[in-house]
Amino acid sequence: MLAGLIIGIGVVLPGVSGGVIAVILNVYDKLIYAFNNFSKDKKGNSIFLAKMIISIIIGAIISAKLLTYVFEKYLVEVSYLFIGLVLGTVPMLISNYKEKCDRPLNYLVLVIVMVVSILLTVFLKGNLVEIGDDDSVIGLFLAGALFAIGKVVPGLSSSVMLSIIGQYDLLLTLFANPFDFISTNLLGVIIVGIGFVVGGISSLKLMNICLEKYYPVTYSVIIGFVIGSVVVLYPGIVTFVGILFFLIGFSLSLGIPLLKKK
Numbered sequence: 001m002l003a004g005l006i007i008g009i010g011v012v013l014p015g016v017s018g019g020v021i022a023v024i025l026n027v028y029d030k031l032i033y034a035f036n037n038f039s040k041d042k043k044g045n046s047i048f049l050a051k052m053i054i055s056i057i058i059g060a061i062i063s064a065k066l067l068t069y070v071f072e073k074y075l076v077e078v079s080y081l082f083i084g085l086v087l088g089t090v091p092m093l094i095s096n097y098k099e100k101c102d103r104p105l106n107y108l109v110l111v112i113v114m115v116v117s118i119l120l121t122v123f124l125k126g127n128l129v130e131i132g133d134d135d136s137v138i139g140l141f142l143a144g145a146l147f148a149i150g151k152v153v154p155g156l157s158s159s160v161m162l163s164i165i166g167q168y169d170l171l172l173t174l175f176a177n178p179f180d181f182i183s184t185n186l187l188g189v190i191i192v193g194i195g196f197v198v199g200g201i202s203s204l205k206l207m208n209i210c211l212e213k214y215y216p217v218t219y220s221v222i223i224g225f226v227i228g229s230v231v232v233l234y235p236g237i238v239t240f241v242g243i244l245f246f247l248i249g250f251s252l253s254l255g256i257p258l259l260k261k262k
Helices: 002-012 018-024 028-036 038-073 075-087 089-100 107-127 137-152 158-164 168-176 178-184 186-213 215-233 240-255
Strands: none
Touching: 002 018, 002 038, 018 028, 018 089, 018 137, 028 038, 028 186, 038 075, 038 168, 075 089, 075 215, 075 240, 089 215, 089 240, 107 215, 137 158, 137 168, 137 186, 158 168, 168 178, 168 186, 178 186, 186 215
């Protein structure tokens, strides 16, 4: 349950990938296996997945309520905190990879993905915000699909991708006030749900194949996306307090592996 709560917090934190947190807490492979091999142990997999889903939702609701207030008051400080949190996961990802694979990372792929991620983030942030209209079927469907993909693919942050298409506020509103949101926008919730199912199933199948057949390249891509994702979080100003919060976030990320040992 603790792992699920922490992953749930990562669901709505800007730039933080729930998939990365799952990897760090050593439950990612278990989640992928439980979904793709559900019929082999229906009872065990059902209990495991149910516990994870419930705890993730609880963690997301708690953090969303907090963030709706914090972002209004301390945007710069929080942005730097999350940049630190994101970059702090890189050493942990590399360490996790070395524990499971004796082949070196493909650093060329890592750098290429990082550069492409940065360029795409800068371009999309300035050119695709219009699809984030709350009344747009495409925008709502993409919100659900990208949310699911960001939960499944480590290194791809749902909050960052939703920020790029202008739907991050929708995410916060949904989790901060789920019952009110559903009662006033049922059709929108259905469209988001369809996108979530399509994105989730597709990315789960894809990640299962990638981890089984292309493990070194897959992790190189993941780390490249993690590093590239910080661009969207940059608040546009450098301050002493911001740097301090960056160091706090970085330190907190480095301390996450200790939770895995408990």
